[in-house]
Amino acid sequence: MxxxxxxxxxxxxxxxxxxxxxxxxxxxxxxxxxxxxxxxxxxxxxxxxxxxxxxxxxxxxxxxxKNPDPFHEEKIISNQRAIELLPLAKNYVQKAETPSDKFRKACLISIVGNAFEFGIKDYHFDYNDLPKWIEEVEKDIGIDHISKIEKLANKADRILFLTDNAGEIAFDKILVEQLKNMGASITVAVKAHPISNDATLEDAKIVNMTNIADKVTTTGTDTVGLILEECSKEFLNEYDKTDLVIAKGMAHYETITEYKVTKPHALLFRVKCLSISKDLKIDLGKNIAYLIEP
The missing domain is CATH 1.10.8 (Helicase, Ruva Protein; domain 3)
Structure with missing residues (x-):
């Protein structure tokens, strides 16, 4: 975009x-x-x-x-609050009666986690709103390609999961664990250096993502969203050999939609800005599970 x-x-x-x-x-x-x-x-x-x-x-x-991580304190608090809310999020997923419903609920919980955001014009985030958003996540779905994403995930041998924010990454664990249970090898990629409130290896370790995913790596850079021209050779190798990319957050929507993709990309995020709202013709505050296919 x-x-x-x-x-x-x-x-x-x-x-x-x-x-x-x-x-x-x-x-x-x-x-x-x-x-x-x-x-x-x-x-x-x-x-x-x-x-x-x-x-x-x-x-x-x-x-x-000369500050390499201006949002450091916010990221610490976000991780702490997300970990506190994990039992509530897991309980929501465990209510599923079928494997498909469990995958759906895990996707929705991951999307709710994308609410962890600071500094967006006209967007206010309050940790106290998260329990309500978890409860109402199904009502807030704006674009729903989850069933298509599930079919691709079931067939995939390798899945690359691109994280977005600190705090959010704790909720992502639920989806990553579900993807592993479906038989795929999951590589999670975080940012190599702090940028905004995006998750880094430090955050992945704090929320225990390193013990859930098959591999945790970095993009090799500190870009907002995915800018392939700046990514490391190691990351590009992971990107090239994966069967399905799952990317979290609005910045991945902004950047990935500018590429001619050669494999499916599932974009999971919450609409928090007017530009994306108008681009998708979806109301602010809606949850998005948007599949881009070659």
């Missing part, structure tokens, strides 16, 4: 939020913010994705502020 009318204001709002978290020094905060404005402006045109500009913004703020 290329940049839309509403993207610049959201990119700038996120820059403000992130620059405040990057430093306690007002001068460094301001310089980080202004440097990110310049970086966004110099790289903006109608052919780029919001995720590409978000990558440039976040790298600029990290460099100017």
């Amino acid at each position: 290329k940049i839309k009318l509403y993207c610049p204001s959201c990119l700038i709002n996120r820059a403000f939020v992130e620059s405040q978290k990057a430093s306690d020094d007002p001068e460094i905060r301001l310089k980080s913010l202004l440097d990110s404005f310049k970086a966004i402006s110099c790289n903006t045109n109608t052919n780029v994705t919001p995720a590409y500009l978000g990558t440039i913004r976040d790298r600029t703020i990290k460099e100017t502020s």
Whole structure:
């Protein structure tokens, strides 16, 4: 998805939020913010994705502020709160009466986890809302390709799972475990370095994903979403040999939809911004299970 009318204001709002978290020094905060404005402006045109500009913004703020992980505290809290809610999420999945229903519920729980997000314009996240969202997850489905995804997962020998946020990755464990039970080998890929509140190897270890997946690797880079041109050879090898890609979060929708895919990609996320809402013609707050096939 290329940049839309509403993207610049959201990119700038996120820059403000992130620059405040990057430093306690007002001068460094301001310089980080202004440097990110310049970086966004110099790289903006109608052919780029919001995720590409978000990558440039976040790298600029990290460099100017000398803070490699502005959302570090938020990620710690997100992981803690998600782990506390795991029994509730697992209980929802365990109510399933058939294997197909169990897969469906695991997908929906993973999507609910995508609510762990900070700094998006006009989007407010409150941990206290999560129990309600778990309870109402079925009602909030906007695009539902779960049955198609299940058929592909059942046939797949290898599945590559691209994570999104810290906290969310704890909910993803439920789906990864279900995928393993279906017979596939699961490789989970996190970011190589902190970017926004995205999960890294540290987060994967904290939530015990490293003991669930067959392999946990990194993309080799710190991009927002998937920018294949920046990924490591090791990751690209995993990507090339997988049968099915499952990608979490809006940034993966923004970036993957710009590629001509050669294998199925299942995109699981919650609609949290106007640009994606209008691109999909789906209301804000809806849960999405969107399958892209070659």
